[in-house]
Amino acid sequence: MKKRILALSLAAALVVGAMASCTPEKEPVSSVEARDITLVMWGSEADQDFLKETSAAWAKDYAAANADVNSVTVDVQIVGEDQATTDATKDLSAAADLFGVANDQLSTLVPANAIYALPESVVSDVTKVVGESSVASTMYDGKYYGFPYAPNTAEIMFYNTSMYTADDVKSLNTMLEKELPGGATNLIADVNNAWNSMTWFATAGAKLFTGGDKTVNTLNCDEAVKMLEWLQSQGDSGTKKIAQAGSGKDDAAAMLKDGKAGALFFGAWAKDAFKEALGDNYGVAELPTLTVEGVCENKHLTCFGGSKMLVINAQTKEPEAALALAQYVISEESQLKRFKAVGQTPTAVALATNEEIAADPAVAAEVAQGAYTVVNDPLGGTAGYWDLEKPVIYEIFTGKTAAADIKGKLDELVAAMNKNLGL
Secondary structure (H helix, E strand, C coil), rough: CCCEEEECHHHHHHHCCCCHHCCCCCEEEEEEEEEEEEEEECCCCHHHHHHHEEEEEEEEHHHHCCCEEEEEEEEEEEEHHHHHHHHHHCCCCCCEEEEEHHHHHHHHHCCCEEEEEHHHHHHHHHHHHHHHHHHHHECCCECCCCCEECCCCEEEEEECCCCCCCCHHHHHHHHHHCCCHHHCCCCCCCCCCCCHHHHHHCCCCEECCHHHHCCCCCCCHHHHHHHHHHHHHHHCCCCEEECCCCCCCHHHHHHHHCCCCCCCECCCCHHHHHHHHHHCCCCCCCCEEEECCCCCEEECCCEEEEEEEEEEECCCCCCHHHHHEEEEEHHHHHHHHHHHHHHHCCCCCCHHHHHHHHCCHHHHHEEEEEEECEEEECHHHHCCCHHHHHHHHHHCCCCCCHHHHHHHHHHHHHHHHHHHHCC
16 A cells, blocks of 8 residues: 655654654655665664664554655664774675764764764754763764763772772772781772773863863873872882782673772673672772872762764665664663663663662662763874873883873873874
């Protein structure tokens, strides 16, 4: 049978609500054969069941609500956020209509003209669901590009409850003053990682591309220098109260399991590994406060924050449908389903007080830490931050760089980044 086709311009399509049933009625202009729509969506392996179920429900509603659509099929494929940008930019015409990425990937995707910039009306709708801070993470060069479905908070704290009390872990100074059983290290942190080590700069008040301004880079400010002098004094060349968390999640989990460390700064994404490692002694909290003379006093440790978000392929043949599906996936209802399916911390503001979500201590800690983050601006990739910062801070932490040379090393870091940005 035939359906009446809708006079639906792209501009109008961009304001389609999160639910297909919210699509405004349109006047029919001609009689044609209703078309079949096929979309491809990439997602992580863990998200496959959720994405398939959610997209199937949306497809049914969308087809019923649009007179020119006979059927909608969404092909959900396994391509994770860590691989999507690489695969998409190799051949955009063969890439998915929608795919998930971390917000720092915008520095690659936008210059490649690979994804849609969202109009103000859609940005406004998304903001109502996820809030201003999440939406801010999707901005590049003054425009917004994504639908945030998960926070990407750099660090929270996991700790051994037989070594630290809930009161102890409110202050890093208190934690470092304790003598732990068996000579355990008070804290392990992934300092050899530019994503995690930004915590020490941000807590010192150093700024990096605030508001998307490439001229804002104060990683070499006096407070940052003093903070890194303090950090060095707590490491292997000093008190040995803070140590590197091995080479990643597995090493860190082993150190916790073997009682070699009392606490760990790490991403909430690895919570299951640390819960298993600590067993009955599993504790988790937002990052603690810190006092460093001349830098900060009882200041809540601040880390990098961003988002994982759905973006729309600029070459999709079905932009209206793709945008509608993206909004459906990040709706409050869908995010609650996602949490129940895979334990993903939601971005939906209304879910922050949901009792079921708050009952997961790692999720609750990530939500709380979200108030103490600085946006991981995509300019970092353009400036070469990820490759340049990591060896600088790690050599400072391990004592390879003398305390007297820290300022000079940070000056060189900022100069190198400015050069990459053409400043």
